[in-house]
Amino acid sequence: MPRQQRFGSTEFELAAGLPAGSLDARTRSLLEETPLFFLPLNENAQQKIRAEVQAEIDRGFTVVGQHRAGVWRDAWQDHLDEFVRSGHALEALNPRFVGGTSILRWQGAYVEGVTSRFELAFLEIFRDWLFRTYLSDIGHLYEFGSGSAFNVAAYARLFPAVGITALDWAPAAVALADLLHSKHGMKIAGQRFDFFVPDQALDLSVDGGVLTMCALEQIGDRFGPFVDYLLDKRPKRVVHVEPILELYDPASPHDAAAVRYHSQRKYLSGLLPSLQELARQGKIQLRKVHRLHFGSRFHECFCLIVWEPGPRQ
Ligand SMILES: C[S@@+](CC[C@H](N)C(=O)[O-])C[C@H]1O[C@@H](n2cnc3c(N)ncnc32)[C@H](O)[C@@H]1O
Known part of the structure; x- marks a missing residue:
């Protein structure tokens, strides 16, 4: 029987691409408070899960x-x-789709989460690190595709003085964000926004930070209007946590399954090459492109892209 392993500071550093031993004290203590355990799976189990995943993709999403x-x-x-x-x-x-599976993708293999809702528990710690690392020096946060508003609620608890706008095309998502203001006193306001038709009248503050989490995922190759909108509105920084097709290695059978799933659902494609081209042209600066090699059963939403608009041309 494989022995369960702990996802601790070393694993977090590996996931986030940090030098060994450099993890900040707060993240280390969060990993202590909420111990994350998983079971590595042997080659038979890998093959069995891969076959199940393929069969589910064959049935169609x-x-x-x-x-x-x-x-x-x-x-x-x-x-x-x-x-x-x-x-x-x-x-x-907490959305039902986060942490709903105990089978996870980690470092090129499937593992089984032992800690209940492992992915959600990991996300909470990762998000805390992400916000403090990339979104602590902004004057306003805009989350686009904010969904249940659990990300903005987490941000508001970390940075209660910073104003937040939570944007989504679903009216109930806007209402959820507004309730965080009226019932919890958080500095959050909801607003309707459609990635396909960005509201050009909506300006972003120059010290604003933009966040998307598993939201551009939903718009396939139609990210152009939103990227153009951001280039025009010029926030201070943009942080994406999204599944990035181009970061998978199609030569690996493990990744090929995720590529098939991603492609079948027509998830986000082309964003990274497009940002790389904008960086080449000097229109933006790409600060970080990093795949955590962690995800749920079918794919990995945990790919981090951080960019900033370049000098106005
Ligand atoms: C997978 S959920 C992610 C929600 C949230 N960011 C999270 O981390 O749980 C995708 C979100 O994108 C929103 N969405 C999908 N297409 C959209 C569009 N065209 N414009 C604005 N929001 C959209 C959905 O309503 C949903 O809230």
């Missing part, structure tokens, strides 16, 4: 895009109802 507006509207309305029923408990914001 829904394709993302414009036609899914109604699906998101209903999903967040359910979450909104549950949030209200719970007496506005912040835990009720």
Whole structure:
């Protein structure tokens, strides 16, 4: 029987691409408070899971895009109802799709999460590190595709003085963000926004930070209008945590399964090459491109891209 392993500071440093021994004290103590355990799986188990994953992809997943507006509207309305029923408990914001599987992708293999809702527990610690590392020096946060608003709630708890706008095309997502203001006193406001048709009247503050988390994922190759919008509005920094097709290695069978899933759903494609081209042209500066090699059963949303608009041309 394989012995369970702990996802501690060493593993976090590996995931985040940090030099060994450099992890900050707060992240180390969060990893102590919420110990993350997983089981490595042997080659037989790897093959079995890969076959199951392939069979599920063969059966077909829904394709993302414009036609899914109604699906998101209903999903967040359910979450909104549950949030209200719970007496506005912040835990009720945790989306069901995060941490719903115990089979995870880690360093090129499947592992089994032992800690309950491992992915969610990891996300909470990673997000805390991410916000302090890349979004601590901004005057306003804008999360686009904010969903249940659990990310902005986490940011508000870390940086209560910073104003936040949570943007999504689903009305219930906007309502959830507004409730964080009215029921929890957080400096958060919700606002409707559609990646396909960005509202040009919406200006971003020059010291603003932009965040997208598993949200551009949903728009396939139609990220152009949103990137153009950001280039025009020139926030201080843009942070994406998104599944990035171009960071998988199609030669590895493990990654090939994720590529197939990603492609079948028509998830985000082309964003990274497009940002690299903008960087080459001097229009932006790419600060970080990093795949954590961690994800859920089918793919890895944990790829980090950080960029800043270059000098105005
Ligand atoms: C997978 S969820 C992620 C939500 C949240 N960022 C998180 O980390 O859980 C994708 C989000 O993108 C939103 N979304 C999808 N297409 C969109 C579009 N065209 N414009 C704005 N939001 C969109 C959905 O409503 C949903 O809230």
